[in-house]
Amino acid sequence: MSKSLEEVNESVSTENKKSVFKKILAFFGPAYLISVGYMDPGNWATDIAGGSQFGYSLLWVLLMSNMMALLLQSLSARLGIVTQRDLAQASRETYSPFINYILYFLAEIAIAACDLAEVLGMAIGINLLFDIPLIQGVMITVLDTFLLLFLINKGIRKMEAFIIALVTVIGVSFIFEMIFAQPEMDKVILGLIPTMPNETALYIAIGIIGATVMPHNLYLHSSLVQTRKFDRSKAGIKQALKYNFIDSTIALNLAFFVNAAILILAAATFYKVGMHNVAEIQDAHRFLQPLLGTKWAPILFAVALIAAGQSSTITGTLAGQIIMEGYLNLRIQPWVRRIITRLIAIVPAVVVITIFGEGVTGKLLIFSQVVLSLQLGFAIIPLIHFVSDKTKMKGFHISRVTQIASWIVASIIVILNGKLVFDEINGWLESAENPLILWLTVVPLAFAFLILLLYIVFKPFFDKSNRTIHNHSPHHLKLQFPKGQTYSKKNIAVTVDFTTADEVALNNAFELGGKEAEYTLIHVVETVGAHMFGDDADDHETTVDEKLLLEYESILKEKGFKVTTKLGFGLPDKVIPVLINQGKFDVLVMGTHGHTGLKDLLFGTTVDHIRHKISIPLFIVKQ
Template identity: 85%
Template sequence: MGKSLEEVHGSVVTQNKKSVFRKILAFFGPAYLISVGYMDPGNWATDIAGGSQFGYALLWVLLMSNMMALLLQSLSARLGIVTQRDLAQASRETYSPFINYILYFLAEIAIAACDLAEVLGMAIGINLLFDIPLIEGVIITVLDTFLLLFLINKGIRKMEAFIIVLVAIIGFSFIFEMIFAQPEMGKVIYGLIPSMPNEAALYIAIGIIGATVMPHNLYLHSSLVQTRNFDRSKAGIKQALKYNFIDSTIALNLAFFVNAAILILAAATFYKNGMYEVAEIQDAHRFLAPLLGSKWAPILFAVALIAAGQSSTVTGTLAGQIIMEGYLNLRIQPWVRRIITRLIAIVPAVIVISIFGESVTGKLLILSQVILSLQLGFAIIPLIHFVSDKSKMKGFHIGRVTQIASWIVATIIVSLNAKLVFDEINGWLETSKNPLLLWFTVVPLAFGFLILLIYIVLKPFIAKTKISILNHSPHNLKLQFSKSGTYTKNNIAVAVDFSNADEVALNNAFQLGGIDAKYTLIHVVETVGAMVYGENIDDHETLIDEKLLNEYKEMLSEKGFSVVTKLGFGKPNVVIPKIINEGQFDILVMGTHGHTGFKDLIFGTTVDKLRHKISIPLLIVKN
């Protein structure tokens, strides 16, 4: 299993900082990327709906959600810092392939729902500010996929700076909105007292929780904290945990301010004036100027909306990459992954808007947040199990009080979701003209997910699962070598990737060099983290790859071969030529998986880019 976000893994150095402030500053950043997920356009829709329908009454839901988010994000950061795995990788190591495929599918649904909200929010903001039709605005949002590619190639710190600027734009916009709106502070404070006006408020409340505590953020945070290269001693890990908690506290409280400001704005303008049905972002924008008496109010609103959509789409697509690589151990070209994620969101948005018109965007946004909320249990429960495990966490497992608090949060979220699902299905059965169809489709599906939820809750208590190494085992290689013949090469480099192609490559190398040649086995760790942090990376995949490379060396040494190993980090077509050109090799041997054309486009190529960069012969053997 590779490093999480390998391009940027361990790329930010936190050691040798001259002052405490500089050291703290080195750790700050990941939580701000997380915080934008808590103020994305989906949040705007649920906050506006909650404020216009129920005034300040649901402010306490935002506060509770923020406290839940801070707890869960701190658990996610702890998992990444201590184990050097993200949540998807930890799940892959713990559950069976069948369960992991289901969890992956659910995580992808969450990503699609999140991206749908971001696409719609960006398109609405573009429409409001520049009067570009909504459909065209949705299509324009494809372009920000390439912005993400540009940013990640510049390094994680540049990306973090870009996001922080967008967060600042959102924050300043709402400071002015609050000045324009002049909310009643007494009612704001009263809104922090828990209450639930009616059933409709419950639906909005669950949407707010889903919009605030987002499942993809749990995957993302556990990966982003691995971009920091820090001292891996016990004291160093403790320090990293402390600074990341401070980072999370500041960033998530900023997100709470933005969400509360949106709800308060809706309450102070629409609810106050009896406009209880304002749920669409477009309606909110249209009514702001006449109600607040300022032409700047709607402009700042639209600018903040675009900033929210743009910032959250960057983090959403990163989360999609982490989930795919973590659950499936499948790496495809980053731009392909991001285009797929964006199209999954754009296609349904274009279809629905084309059929039902622009008036349904608010309902789509709220629905996307409820879908997110329904996925939460399948991310939260494994996370709590992982960070409670003494063996996985190497002594940094959470204490009893934190465990109890975490399970209370999980119980609240799962219970609210269960009630929502039960009420919705019950309503469908009562109003459907063909309830039998629902009994044979929707009801069994709901029971299936309930059984899955119970399974992931109980499994760690029933049996402790050993961490499995899912890479190709060197002991399965059927190496053949004949000591007779003429050998022409003395110093041979062999590129290995722990797949079946290694067997063919090694056998061909032995035919060239025989028992007396010197063999250098080269493997490149090509996770996102390795690309960013290089040799300073210290994650799970690097440890596994290094272990497998050493097993190759031991096995071949036992057979009498002279073998050394070289572990590289980054893109193979860059790293391998560098290793080759710095050494004194006679030939490079590497296997190929034999894919061409479309598969090259999806998975990328190494051979074509590599052969022009080396000054020695290259032997390519097909598996």
């Protein structure tokens, strides 16, 4: 399996830092990319709705959500640091393909809901500040894809610096908004005491939880922490866990400040004067100047909204890439992945605005956050199981107290969501003209997801046999071993990549050389560590690939074949010709996946580059 975000995996060194401050600074960054997801435009919609309808009384929900987020993000970071796997990869290696496809589908729905909120929010900000029509604003957000490509090509530290700059813009904007609004501090403090005014408040509260504790951030954080290269000893891992927790605490408290500031702003302006129905971001922007008496209030509001939308669309696109690669193990070229992810967000936004008009964007933003909240259980529960597992976590599993706290958080979220789903479906059944359709579609679907949730919760407690992270194994290959024929090729090189293409390549090689030939199996490690350190690379994928290559060798030697192995490091189209030209081979056999044309653009091509650089025949076999 490839590394998570392999372009930047282990690209930031934290070693050889002379001072503690420089050491801490080297680890700081990933949580700030995470924090923007906690202050995206979807949060704005739920915070404005909560503040205008219920004043300061739902501030405690934001505080509770922030504490939940800190706990869950620390678990996500722990998974990535210890196992060198993101949450999607860990799920793929743990659950059956059927369960994984469902989890992937749910994760994509969450990404779509999240991206929809971010794209709409940024488009609204552009509309408010520059008076550009909303549809055109949505189309402009496609440029985020190219900005992301530019930033990630410059390195993860440049991307982190860009995001931190946007977060600073948001924070400074709301410091001034608080100065303009002059909230009643005694009521702010009372708002931190848990109360629930009515059913509508519960709906808004669940939306706030969904907007604050975001499932895509759990996938993203477990990947971003792997951008740091550090000493993989027990002490080194402990240090990485500590510094990442400090990073998360600072970044998420900044996000809490922004969310609280939005709700307080809505309470101090709209709720205070009896405007309890302000749920649209556009309405909030329009009323700020007359209520606060300064033109800077709406300007700063729009600027902060654009910054929030811009930063969160970048991280949302990264999360989409991680989920697609992790669950499906689908390797397509980075720019194609990001265009697809961006289109998944833009198309629904354009369709919704075209059909329903610009007036429903506020309700749509809140609904998107409720959808996110409904998907949370399917991300949180696997995460808790993974980080509680002593085998997977190699001794760095969470303590019993942390496990209990994590399960309490998961239970709160799942129970609240269960009540929301029950109330929504019950309302649909009561108001529907033909409830039988709902009984045959929506109700069975809800029960199916409930069963899936229960399966994910309880299966690990009863099934102890499958508690390790699995990797691809060569033992399933159907190899043919011909006998008693005359062969012309005596020294054959075969490239392997631990996919089904190996089966075809090896069988064709046997037809060329039989048991008399000498076979050299070549595999190239393509991680960032391999690119940077070559033979000195010492990461998880190098270890796994070396082990699998030796398994191939062992299997073939047991069958009487003469086999040696070569492990290369870097880009296959550059490394393979070097290895071939250094050896005395008669032929190189390569298995391919048989794609051409458009698929070459999607997946890239290695064979064309290699065949011009080697001096022996190249035998290409299609899967």
